[in-house]
Amino acid sequence: MFYKPLQIGDLHVPIPIIQGGMGVGVSLSGLASAVANAGGIGVISGAQIGFDQPDFAKNPLKVNLEALTRHIHIAKEKAKKGIIGVNLMVALHQYTEYVKTAVKSGADIIFSGAGLPMELPEFVKGSKTKIAPIVSSVRAAKLILNNWLRKFDYPADAVVVEGPMAGGHLGFAPTYFETKADFDLELVDIIAMVKEFGEKVGRKIPLIFGGGVFDQSDFKKYLTLGCDGIQMGTRFVATHECDAPMSFKHSYITAKESDITIIKSPVGMPGRAIVNPFMQKVLEDGRVPVKKCYKCLSKCNPRTIPYCITEALIHAAEGRMDEGLLFCGQNAHRIQKIVSVQELFDEMTQSA
Ligand SMILES: Cc1cc2nc3c(=O)[nH]c(=O)nc-3n(C[C@H](O)[C@H](O)[C@H](O)COP(=O)(O)O)c2cc1C
Known part of the structure; x- marks a missing residue:
């Protein structure tokens, strides 16, 4: 062993x-x-x-x-x-x-x-x-x-x-x-x-x-x-x-290496995720306006953040793949x- x-x-x-x-x-x-x-x-x-x-x-x-x-x-x-x-x-x-x-x-x-x-x-x-x-x-x-x-x-x-x-x-x-x-x-x-x-x-x-x-x-x-x-x-x-x-698991299987990128997160740290229509929109428009604040982060200003992290992650957890944030590691495309x-x-x- x-x-x-x-x-x-x-x-x-x-x-x-x-x-x-x-x-x-x-x-x-x-x-x-x-x-x-x-x-x-x-x-x-x-x-x-x-x-x-x-x-x-x-x-x-x-x-x-x-x-x-x-x-x-x-x-x-x-x-x-x-x-x-x-x-x-x-x-x-x-x-x-x-x-x-x-x-x-x-x-x-x-x-x-x-x-x-x-x-x-x-x-x-x-x-x-x-x-x-x-x-x-x-x-x-x-x-x-x-x-x-x-x-x-x-x-x-x-x-x-x-x-x-x-x-x-x-x-x-x-x-x-x-x-x-x-x-x-x-x-x-x-x-x-x-x-x-x-x-x-x-x-x-x-x-x-x-x-x-x-x-x-x-x-x-x-x-x-x-x-x-x-x-x-x-x-x-x-x-x-x-x-x-x-559908979340399948997004890893279909992801290509070029689909995986570093993103900005409202948490104030970079993150790694799959570029999907949601992330495309954030990258192109700069921001997806926040509809509701869940008060999830101790330091967050809903008026200035690029998107609501809670909403984006919940969408992914609900299987709404095009509207959610799909976190993944650099090697996800190898699965x-x-x-x-x-x-x-x-x-x-x-x-x-
Ligand atoms: C979908 C996803 C969600 C994650 N969420 C969290 C989290 O909520 N808190 C945390 O500390 N790390 C989080 N991580 C990091 C993992 O706990 C783990 O340390 C990391 O993914 C290890 O790298 P690997 O994915 O290349 O194996 C997340 C990772 C992934 C892929």
Whole structure:
């Protein structure tokens, strides 16, 4: 076997594969429980998780918190021995309410990026829930780890590094994608920094890499570089168990490399998505006016943003492919077919 189980505190993960949280409605209890049952960590995305509920438009926060609890309970019920995580973006309005709800509902681990989760340890103290920041630079990793230690005496339970080939929001300046920078160099520095930090606090802090991990050779490559596990998003979209509609999964299969691009997001970070009629309109007209504000982001001005991210992602989750924002990783165009989560795990772990 070329990999070792992942140990995050008292959480034992037989296969060091983490399914990245994917919103809106892409990784819910269905996908997360299937991944947890296959031996990895299944992750529920908390982003607008109540989008399919009747009262969502009236009271999004209340409905989202109820849906978050429900999905955690369902996933834990379906994967009794598995590990269920929750992904929460710092940029979310009332982020701490989501964190508190995830902890109360028994999430095994919270992954948090799209901003710096500086205060996260405050909300898990006294619980069994582990926490892992998602970072894309040594600078962010250092800032968060040092802050958590100094302010809360809490070293991270794990660190996820997300590289520039990932899907969804990306922790890089838009100009980064025009450079030919080799992210592996940054990754090696982050691995060294986290290792040194772990030695200082007397604890091994597992490091997980995500972004463009596609096959077993990538998996082996990142373990050889010094990572303890990998995170994958795009490959899990093209599984039967993924909670997104079939049309969403099919858009990956039909996408050509030239259809995948870097976009501007109201979250204030670049993102990666498939160019469809919706994105074409944003690119050509500059903006799709906002009809309703869901108050989803802590910093957002509906009068100036290029489009409403919640509305665009919900359209995609509802299967309205021409009107929605289709997030994907750089390698989405390489996907040929939809497989089961177990088949994907077998492909990633077994010798050919
Ligand atoms: C459709 C989609 C939605 C995503 N949504 C989120 C999200 O809500 N929060 C987050 O932290 N990352 C999100 N991501 C990033 C994934 O969790 C994962 O880290 C990343 O996609 C890994 O790169 P890969 O897709 O190349 O495997 C999303 C990715 C995709 C493809």
